[in-house]
Amino acid sequence: MLDKSFDPAAIESQWYQRWEDLGLFQPSGKGEPYCILLPPPNVTGTLHMGHAFQHTLMDAMVRYQRMRGRDVLWQVGTDHAGIATEMVVSRQLAGENLTRNDLGRDAFVERVWQWKQQSGDTITRQMRRLGASGDWSRQVFTMDPMPSTAVIEAFVRLHEQGLIYRGQKLVNWDPVLKTAISDLEVVSEAEQGSLWSIRYPLSDGNGYMTVATTRPETMLGDVAVAVHPEDERYAHLVGKTLTLPLTGREIPIIADAYVEREFGTGCVKITPAHDFNDYAIGQRHGLPMINIFTDEATINDAAPERFRGMDRYAARKVVLAELEAEGLLVEETPHTLQVPRGDRTGQVIEPYLTWQWFVKMDDMGRRGLELVENGQVKFVPPNWINTYRHWLGNIQDWCISRQLWWGHRIPAWYGDDGQVFVGRDEAEARSRAEAAGYTGALRQEQDVLETWFSSALWPFSTQGWPDEAAMAERGFDRYLPSSVLVTGFDIIFFWVARMIMMSDHFTGRVPFHDVYITGLVRDKDGQKMSKSKGNVLDPIDLIDGIGLDELVAKRTTGLMQPQAAKKIEQATRKDYPEGIPAFGADALRFTFASLASHGRDIKFDLDRCNGYKAFCNKLWNAARFVLMNTGDYVAGDAAAPVTDSERWIVGRLSATLAEVERQFADYRFDLAAQALYSFVWDEYCDWFVELAKPALQGEDPVARRSTQHTALVVLEAALRALHPIIPFVTEAIWQQVAARLALPGDSIAQQSWPAVAVDGETEAAGRGIEWLKAVVSGVRGFKSQMGLSPGREIELLFAGGDAAQAALVERYGSALRFLARATTLTVLAASDPEPAGATVVAQSGDQRVLVPVAGLIDVGAEVARLDKEIARVRAEIGKCEGKLGSESFVARAPAAVVEQERARLADWQGQLAGLVAQRTRLAG
Template identity: 45%
Template sequence: MTTALPPQYEPQATEAKWQTAWEQEQVFKADPNHPGQPYCVVIPPPNVTGSLHMGHAFESALIDTLVRYHRMRGDNTLWLPGTDHASIAVQTILERQLKAEGTNRYDLGREKFLERAWQWKAESGGTIVNQLRRLGVSVDWSRERFTLDEALSQAVRKAFVQLYEEGLVYRGNYLVNWCPESQSAVSDLEVENKEVNGHLWYFRYPLSDGSGELVVATTRPETMLGDTGVAVNPKDPRYQGLIGKTLTLPIMNREIPIVGDELVDPEFGTGCVKVTPAHDPNDFVMGQRHNLAFINILNKDGSLNENGGPFVGQDRFEARKNVVKKLEELGYLVKIEDYKHTVPYSDRGKVPVEPLLSTQWFVKIEPLAQKALYCLDQEQSPRFVPERWTKVYRDWLVKLKDWCISRQLWWGHQIPAWYVVSETAGEITEHTPFVVAHDETEALEKAQGQYGESVQLVQDPDVLDTWFSSGLWPFSTMGWPNTTQDLATYYPTTTLVTGFDIIFFWVARMTMMAGHFTGQMPFKDVYIHGLVRDENGKKMSKSANNGIDPLILINKYGTDALRYTLIREVAGAGQDISLQYNRKTDESESVEASRNFANKLWNAARFVMMNLHGETPASLGQPHPQDLELADQWMLSRLHQIITQTRHQIENYGLGEAAKSLYEFIWGDFCDWYIELVKSRLWCDEGDSSRRVAQQVLAAVLESILKLLHPFMPHITEELWQNLSQRPGEFLALQAYPTVDPAFIQPELEQSFDLLIGVIRTIRNLRAEADIKPGVKVAVILQSENAIERAILEQGQAYLQDLGKLEGLTITPQLENEGLQCIAGVVETVQVLIPLSGVVDIDQLRSKLTKKLEKVQKEAQSQQKRLENPGFVNQAPEAVIQSVRDTLAAALKQVEILQERLARL
């Protein structure tokens, strides 16, 4: 009896082998001409600067399980991979490098800077792609996309030009969120509001006519340098008589008006607010309403510009301290209060953003959002799983403001707009004429048609927000705006798998862009998964330094073990999962348990193949139904039940439930019971028909198990299937997923078999209780007044005798000898009794159990006294007290068990 399988499973070698083979043989290459129903997923493109983290591993495992299942189901399946160019992240890396070299991007120039960026991308930008390969993702690598690929850049230019020509893209001087760290505008969705402990400063502003003063309150004293008014609520009786008068702005000595505006909350501070139209969204609105001046006091790096008076050149936070100090010196500081308030932070730069008056490009959101809302309300598209996220998505679509899409960066899609500098002596302002075109040639033609042959053009130096190109991802990757076979076959995509924290960043933008440009929602379902939390249930993050490197666990336990653990931990769609992890040893009990499951499957498959003697499922063929024994029928019924259950769970996004059910079926029903039940048949003579049937069922069930489990644990199942099937050139990944044959399902038989298994388990437990050595055979009495139970026991007595190691078995409706010395247990209404006379020394066993009971009782008494001691309870740490309680509870349970065992004797 030989097998090609080594005694132990080595995941690293096996996984690397199949990852290479799948890719080299293009096993996952999609074909638009495939006859199946299209099933398409586009990868949520990770940043090209990224490296694999546990969130990537979790999301990829979920997607790959769905994709592999649908491919095996016969669907025309495409999982399209790719990465995002990550404008801010890449530029930050490069500018740090240049700073270390004593230079900057301006010294280098745009052309050289972009050359360096592409060089960085070629050398370092593939890290996360190679790490994704380690996960064994079944993507079509021949279709890998990058958001700066020429074809995708063409799509971006087409989208921008079309939106502009439709009046949905405009350029204007508006207040934007400015990130001083990246020195770029950021959208509202890239701003994270954080609650901070700050201060509220109260300052006196004197009336210009010397008749008094107003006291204003502010959380940003430095912005007072740009004040051009003070506002009060026109209904506030305290200040109605002052509206129309003027104040003299301290330090700057600028005369500014008092205006009445209902935007002012009379309850905030003193009811008087300073108005800085160039540095606050509400002030911007009031400034426009009352024709106030707009004075910008900040440079792009967050320092004060020439409008900052004596504080020019100072950082904004340094200037804050100095402004307060100066106002105090001048006698204008009234008081300072502690104040908890919300401060907007740049999601990328991790610093407080500044509302800054700036000329930027914007997209009108409302028309795009209306199309997405229509599809949601009228067509229920896309469908969110779990459904509760539908409301979150809808609310965001309703609340979205116009989208600032220009970024003051060089790495990215340069805005396809050209300024006619010959008309403005080379200086670009918000009033500089411009043309929007797909390329420079078209721009020149347009400009010459409008401004004459001698025009000079300069392309807008800014780039588009990364989310602009990402919003086109589901269809630009398929070839849009060109008409392609991929676009016709695979779009709209089927499922988007993503985290809840990206619904507004990405999902809403994709639905708005797709609705506008293709008339369809870009995906049918949006499966929202939760977060991977650490061993303490906390969200993993760089700032908390509690992330877990998935590659450490992959190297220790294997990819399949990690993937399976992450999926199995999902209690329900959208639920967070916790991953047990010891940071000192880099060990994980939960991943180790999955590795043990892989080993269990390996050993079971090895045993089966050794006993097939070179035969395969195909060569063995299917057994005749009339030849199936009771255990065979039970096993096939359980198999087809689990096929039904697994398919239903996967198709309804119950991946965690499917993983758990397969685990219980494979480890319990197949490995622990069926293999044990047929061992004696496998060791019969070669021509024995019962042996042949056992081999046929073992081979068929094992092959089905490998197919069922493949989407979850692709590498080990591929390796085992190759050895089992012996079909060179074929892949398990492309085999048909098991289908249900209702003829095999026998619920009543399964119920009967549960009774047999329960009796066998009880016999084993009773043997252990009585310290009966494994090699000793015993007699067992099974008593039940239920005729149906007795019939089941009679039918399965061969299994009872074999697995219970019995030398005698009595099945009776009534016990004849009530005084029999035995150890007993109960299964349903069946009493299981093992007579002990002649099997064990009863007096010796009783003595042994009594001594053990006395020892455990002493331990329980000791722990009870500690808990009754006020000094211990009042002084010991809660963790120590809880440990004593746990020890006492365990001891009392042992006392109960030992007393029961003695009573049985």
């Protein structure tokens, strides 16, 4: 028997390891394949709310598809996270007064591997706690031998095909990490700065041009000033030169359509080595590239000697002081600008001219767009294809090198004469060098490949490519393309598009058929979760609970500013005065599923978690009731439903299952969750259990046996339907129910998706029970409104309607007496007047259900209440009529708004008619 109280911690702690030991998460090899790729989280990371949200949806899908008989593979794994992991180990070394250079490359990489072994499985343990049913026996780490081989092979092939090259271009440069970083690792936020206007003298001494800049130190690298080709103010100056202040260099005045004539003075300084837009202009006009920064963002030898060695911001102060001294600084004005900062260091990112490795993307981009446009890859929701199109339509060559030591080292070797030889290993590189006539020493490239390069190969590197034996063993032909990718919109560019292009290029296949794009998880007020705001929620804390003091310490640790820490502490103590209770994994998962609407960010509120914990508790208690009332049930003694309540609940189960199947097919997890919630809470627990009590506790052995069977069978089917979303509590209950039904199997996860057949008799019973529910609900609502006890006995009168409706009164008389506490049921003849002092509590078609109120309520007080309500409804009618009578409202308001107002008017008028009729009966 189930424990008296529902305790998620006790339930959830025992089942996951058993599932894993039973091998339930491994592909069956039977049925149609269904594969999902886990977006590999950082090996040094922890589970955050975005992970928990997406992993819940993925797990719901794979559990559902296993039950549908599919051959399911959820390919899991982790990413080596080059920058993040190297930073973690570098900080450890700093605590020992060491740097990576003190250790040397090999020793440093070994130290990283040690750290990975110690802490690298944190997030996978947390995924298990959430219930993620991935195939851990096939888990892949991007630095494992198999994917590493794929990375080297892909690089070499692309180089051989002329698609990878080494070149000098602008990249996002972090001067603290001293490496290029991707756009995804740059966070641009509005900050208050200044805009300086500076005079650039014409070389012929006949005046000057005024330019404006937010970064005056970069003028040391200016190579031109640009104006719009149609700007008449400067047409006569195009082709002439200016003398660049502080340097004495002459720079040309050029015309380029990029310049906005209306912005500022219409003159723009061009610094190709320090601005991406300027770089493009420089390319168009063949301008020189003068880089004035070192890799630490200090001034280098390309600038005048007096600035060399200065930090960029120290140089700014000197530049401004000298300009002012020479009378060339016109003004400084406040200016809000978007400042790019590295997401890990917080430092301002520099566009930096440096040698890097790139992948040519033009042809691949066109092919990647074609694969989506022709439907081979489908976005859900479909509007995200526009984001994909925009990026591929403006694609640039991909910088794949990083100045790190942790990662896949680029398989390129340099000769003393600067020649570059690419090979799968040094022996192959040397062979190619010798074939080219070079026999000197070789040194390997120091840079590693960015993490997104290995991630782009994830769909096929995890399936053994390019090793044919490994591909056969891991099911390359069976699981590629995968079925669906679940990911966020923020990495459509960085990961989704590149997987599509790389998979097509190397395998001739798309990596997945569907891309389901989720929203972001935000706090209850719609704010993005961030440590600086103190509104981050840890999913493990929601599952297991956390005390207030521990939560405060967790949110404020590491904050540099005491004021910010104090503010966050105060807000936390206000919002969570008792800490965060343990909701359990099932409640958290149900919350995520219920919030997973298409195209919307998730406003996460703990009240929802509490509500779905209550749902699990409701399910638990209903199961206990059923189990306690079926102790003498004989397994295998199946009985066809004999009562209408049984037929009705079977019909509702059938309709619910069909609805859930439709919503899973459309990735509408919110609607699937809603359908299951409504069936279990509203129909099975609230209605069927009540309707079943007379039979379960009565003297009719046939009705008792049949109702026992139906109660168990429907509960068992509901547990299977709920299992993909709430696996733990459904498993715990199913074990008890399955034993009562003598079902085979060690786990609910091994069971098939439920299927229920219905017939005409089921549908007729359903209509009758819906009538019964309407009557009982009306009576209960009346009692509640009048302040009467639910157990107060009443009389029921049935007026109007046809013979079929009258027959329902007789058919469900015993149920009405039990559920509505009705002492007498009277069907009035068509000629019988409706008695005075009776109020309508329900209506079905033409049939009205009335309760005589004499002796039940204070009629005078009820008439007064009705008068007050009638006045309120008439006021609302007046408002609607006023709007609809206004020509300007009808003419100017959207058609949908006008139609909504008309519908509101009709609704209020209907309510008024009912209230007036009710008052007339009471007062009469």
